[in-house]
Amino acid sequence: MASHKIAIIQFYPKPNEIESNHSRAIGFIREAAATGAQLAVLPEYHLxxxxxSHDSVARQQCANWKNYLDAYCALAKACNICVVPGSFSELHDDNTVVNAAYFISNDGAICGKYxxxxxxxxxxPFVKPSKKDTRHTAFDTPLGKVGMVxxxxxxxxExxxxLIIQGAKMIIVPAYWKYTDASDIGMKRNPKSEGMFLDAAVVSRAFENTCAVVFCNVAGPENEGFAGLSQVALPLVGCIERFGNSEEGMKIVEVDMDILEEAESVYKIREDIATPEWHYGYRH
Known part of the structure; x- marks a missing residue:
């Protein structure tokens, strides 16, 4: 396996400024490509x-998602960099909205959608989840087998x-996760509880699945509840890079994928899951 150079873009999606947000995202991706990064990742709802709301005006801002996706595909090819442009609110012909993420190859092709x-x-109340009878699906990319949530x-x-049953070695997680998501109940108990949740879950998923976890969260004013804390974790070594605040910025992370094979040789998690004697009903 190889080492991958990944750009984590902790990005502040300013409300109702889709064009401006898109322009700023392009700037970050170009900067990432100039450093030699192989992959640039943006957060959920980055536009x-x-x-x-169900208001038609609010929904209409999601109608042009395909134009932005096409623009990122062209940019990926022009800059020779893979891109996960966070996620889009996609308004479809039946007036439903889905929250979708894409992995775009450095040749501009779409390798996978989630x-x-x-x-x-x-x-x-406003977004339609993917069908319950569909599986999470890993897909081939220039960086190997990847999954997205x-x-x-x-x-x-689960x-x-x-995803790892299908061979995913890296799982990418665009997010829009704030401290205030804990609600008044959680904030009263511990104002930083969501940060603890993120730090624990990202590292745990890496260890328990012998995979790389790339978590890219939104930036924003901390007094509005933004947490930041974008990070990359690997088994055996834990968190290898992390934003310590909620400010907008970019980190270039060297991800040594050989660590995954070392971890699997120790834990044999993938080996156990692949056996007929595997205890749990994850196969469908």
Whole structure:
């Protein structure tokens, strides 16, 4: 296996400024490519297109998602860099909105798409989850076998199990995760509880699946509840790079994929899952 150079872009999606957000995202991706990064990752709803009402005007801002996706495909090819442009709110012909992420190859082709399954509570009245009878699917990329989940999916180990059963070695997690997601109940108990959740879950998923976990969260003012804390974790070594605050910025991370084989030789998790004697019902 090889070492991958990955750009984690902790990005502030300013509300109702889709064009400006897109332009700024392009700038970050170009900067990442100039460093020699092989992959650039943006957070969930990076265009600031989170739908919070059934209002037709609010939904209409999601109608041009394909234009932005096409633009990222062209940019990936022009800059010779793979791109996961966070996720988009996609308005479809039946007037439903889905929350979708794409992996774009450095030749501009789409290697894989994922529609969020486990919606966060404020999304549920307005966003349609992917079909319950569809599996999480790993796909081939220039960086090897990859899987994607989005934000609250991180709380469900089953999603990661489905992906590593199919051979995923890296799982990418665009997110829009804030301290205030703990609600008044959680904030009263511990204002930083969501940060503890993120730090624990990202590292745990890496260890328990012998995979690389690339978690890219939104940036934003801390007094508005933004957590940041974007990070990359590997088994055996834990978190190898992390934003310690909620400020916008980019980190270039060298991810040594050989560590995954070393971890598997120790834990034999993938080996055990592949046997007929495997105890749990993750096969469908």
């Amino acid at each position: 600031g297109d989170f739908v919070t 529609e969020k399954k486990n919606l966060w509570h404020p999304e549920r 989005i934000c609250w999916d991180l709380a469900f180990p 999603a990661f199990r489905e």
